[in-house]
Amino acid sequence: MISFILMVNKQGQTRLSSYYEWMDMQERVALESEIIRKCLSRSELQCSFLEYRGYKVVYRRYASLFFIAGTKPDVDARKSSKAAGGDKSVENYENELGLLEFIHTLVETMDRWAGSICELDIMYQLEQVHFLLDEMVMNGYIVETNKSNVLRPIDLMDRESKKNEGMFR
Numbered sequence: 001m002i003s004f005i006l007m008v009n010k011q012g013q014t015r016l017s018s019y020y021e022w023m024d025m026q027e028r029v030a031l032e033s034e035i036i037r038k039c040l041s042r043s044e045l046q047c048s049f050l051e052y053r054g055y056k057v058v059y060r061r062y063a064s065l066f067f068i069a070g071t072k073p074d075v076d077a078r079k080s081s082k083a084a085g086g087d088k089s090v091e092n093y094e095n096e097l098g099l100l101e102f103i104h105t106l107v108e109t110m111d112r113w114a115g116s117i118c119e120l121d122i123m124y125q126l127e128q129v130h131f132l133l134d135e136m137v138m139n140g141y142i143v144e145t146n147k148s149n150v151l152r153p154i155d156l157m158d159r160e161s162k163k164n165e166g167m168f169r
Contacts, residue, residue: 001094001140003055004032005133006068007122012036015065015122018133020140021072031055039066049096056092058099060107065119067103102142109136109147113154128154 007016014032023031035052039059042050050057059068071094110117113132114125122129135150136142144150 001071002069002099002137002142003072003140004068004070005137006032006036006066006070008036008039008066008068009119010040010064010066012040015119016126016129016133018130018137020137035068035070036066039068048100056094056096058096058103060100060103062107063118065117065122067107069099069103071099102136102145105145105147106133106136109150112147113151128157131157 055070114121
């Protein structure tokens with residue numbers, strides 16, 4: 001299960017954050033800044049996976065943006081492990097390469113939507129980027145990876161908004 005997705009620039013400024021599990025705001029800010037610092041300080045020769053505070057963090061850099069996804073062991077897996085008499089520590093079996101591929105699919109979808117995605121697209125069209133992300137991830141689970149299916153509702157909203165703009169002129 002995905003716990004959070006962050007989009008960060010090279011200076012460490014968060015441009016988009018989406019959390020899929022409840023976290024206190026102070027804890028969220030502290031975790032975010034620590035993870036961003038860890039990801040930005042790593043060289044390009046190091047792998048894109050790291051473990052930090054019980055989270056499995058997968059990140060990838062595209063131009064000036066870092067896309068970061070963090071996972072924790074699934075709540076349902078913890079419950080079934082306790083019911084089966086297992087120990088309290090649960091392994092996070094999330095596939096790192098699958099998450100890396102999801103990040104790549106997210107960037108490709110955003111590229112198809114905005115031309116070549118850049119930091120300004122995210123800043124000035126934040127609501128649509130959140131909508132695009134919500135089409136792909138629901139409650140921390142990846143539900144759609146087909147670019148056409150993800151972009152269809154956004155295209156329909158754009159068309160309808162253009163109709164309404166023409167109506168009031």
